[in-house]
Amino acid sequence: MTATAPLLDVAQLHCAYAGHAAVVDASLQLQPGELGCLLGPSGCGKTTLLRAVAGLHVPAAGRIRLRGRDATTLAPEQRGLGFVFQDLALFPHLSVAGNVLFGLHRLPRGERRSRCDEALAMLGLEALAKRYPHELSGGQQQRVALARSLAPRPDLLLLDEPFSSLDADLRVRLREELRALLKTLGIAALLVTHDQEEAFGFADTVGVMRAGRLLQWAPGFELYHRPADPFVASFVGEGRLLPATVLAGDRVRTALGELQSALPLAFPPGTDVRVLLRPDDLVAGDGDSGIEATVDAVAFRGAESLHTLRLDDGTVLAALFPSHRQKAPGERVRVRTDLAHVVVFASDAGT
Numbered sequence: 027m028t029a030t031a032p033l034l035d036v037a038q039l040h041c042a043y044a045g046h047a048a049v050v051d052a053s054l055q056l057q058p059g060e061l062g063c064l065l066g067p068s069g070c071g072k073t074t075l076l077r078a079v080a081g082l083h084v085p086a087a088g089r090i091r092l093r094g095r096d097a098t099t100l101a102p103e104q105r106g107l108g109f110v111f112q113d114l115a116l117f118p119h120l121s122v123a124g125n126v127l128f129g130l131h132r133l134p135r136g137e138r139r140s141r142c143d144e145a146l147a148m149l150g151l152e153a154l155a156k157r158y159p160h161e162l163s164g165g166q167q168q169r170v171a172l173a174r175s176l177a178p179r180p181d182l183l184l185l186d187e188p189f190s191s192l193d194a195d196l197r198v199r200l201r202e203e204l205r206a207l208l209k210t211l212g213i214a215a216l217l218v219t220h221d222q223e224e225a226f227g228f229a230d231t232v233g234v235m236r237a238g239r240l241l242q243w244a245p246g247f248e249l250y251h252r253p254a255d256p257f258v259a260s261f262v263g264e265g266r267l268l269p270a271t272v273l274a275g276d277r278v279r280t281a282l283g284e285l286q287s288a289l290p291l292a293f294p295p296g297t298d299v300r301v302l303l304r305p306d307d308l309v310a311g312d313g314d315s316g317i318e319a320t321v322d323a324v325a326f327r328g329a330e331s332l333h334t335l336r337l338d339d340g341t342v343l344a345a346l347f348p349s350h351r352q353k354a355p356g357e358r359v360r361v362r363t364d365l366a367h368v369v370v371f372a373s374d375a376g377t
């Protein structure tokens with residue numbers, strides 16, 4: 027590997043099934059030790075892209091480089107990667123230790139046992155080494171699958187919805203544990219999930235996919251605060267788009283009043299645009315400030331409740347209010363904006 031080459035370099039990748047595009051022009055890079063995630067709705071092409079990196083799907087066009095070398099058509103076992111897929115594929119006739127040892131067959135015999143013990147210890151499985159998969163809970167089985175994939179010490183681990191069969195608590199715990207373990211070991215990973223919380227909880231860099239396209243590959247903070255695309259804006263963090271008109275001096279006029287952009291706007295005055303409003307960008311207006319809206323729906327979230335609001339011109343917005351101030355559907359409320367920065371999209375850019 028040259029000094030500057032990323033660990034994984036996917037360039038302009040296209041994948042198709044019988045002529046139907048599943049991944050379109052996807053490019054991303056992972057540095058050694060970096061944790062990445064592909065996030066997007068069902069059917070957007072996440073698994074296909076991951077399988078192409080794994081060598082389980084031959085791309086129609088584009089290139090995959092691993093450690094600076096072309097790996098586009100390399101057989102999966104020659105890529106030096108670890109995999110954990112949704113169906114764990116543990117061998118039912120092998121014990122926990124047997125499952126972990128299986129991936130170590132290329133090592134000298136003497137080394138296998140110590141490497142296996144090390145992997146079992148990392149995942150807290152020492153006491154279960156002699157059990158068989160059917161004698162384990164779902165979470166324990168998942169740990170075995172992780173131990174098996176980590177035992178050969180790959181530099182890149184591929185994970186396809188590995189926590190989806192676990193209950194919410196266990197899911198978060200195992201995810202956090204795995205993140206810490208990978209960071210300690212310096213192992214990079216690419217995770218596929220449709221769960222935003224999981225994506226941002228696990229990864230350093232998240233790629234949002236839609237209909238085969240990787241729309242943005244960036245840290246979570248950037249996806250949230252500087253979305254490159256209206257779909258990213260609405261998918262990450264439940265943003266809504268408010269119609270607006272550009273005014274002179276990098277201001278925009280909206281139904282909620284005029285907003286000042288800190289950055290120069292890429293549109294001339296008079297252009298119709300849309301402004302991104304996050305649920306936390308809207309606050310209850312006091313007295314006469316703000317504008318009236320009708321509460322369409324309320325979703326209790328614990329400390330806060332997500333309110334879907336409808337302005338009188340039909341525009342739908344979302345707002346978080348403290349749950350002890352929760353409103354009821356049909357109620358009229360006043361809202362005003364409290365924006366740290368203004369993100370503007372062309373009015374015809376697709377969502």
Ligand SMILES: Nc1ncnc2c1ncn2[C@@H]1O[C@H](COP(=O)(O)OP(=O)(O)OP(=O)(O)O)[C@@H](O)[C@H]1O
Nearest residue numbers: 043047048066067068069070071072073074075220
């Ligand atoms: N073996 C296959 N044969 C034909 N079409 C397929 C095959 N696998 C996936 N597809 C199609 O390719 C597209 C992308 O599928 P893919 O499984 O990559 O999406 P995904 O984002 O991982 O979805 P999910 O979150 O539901 O697993 C979908 O339209 C899907 O129907």
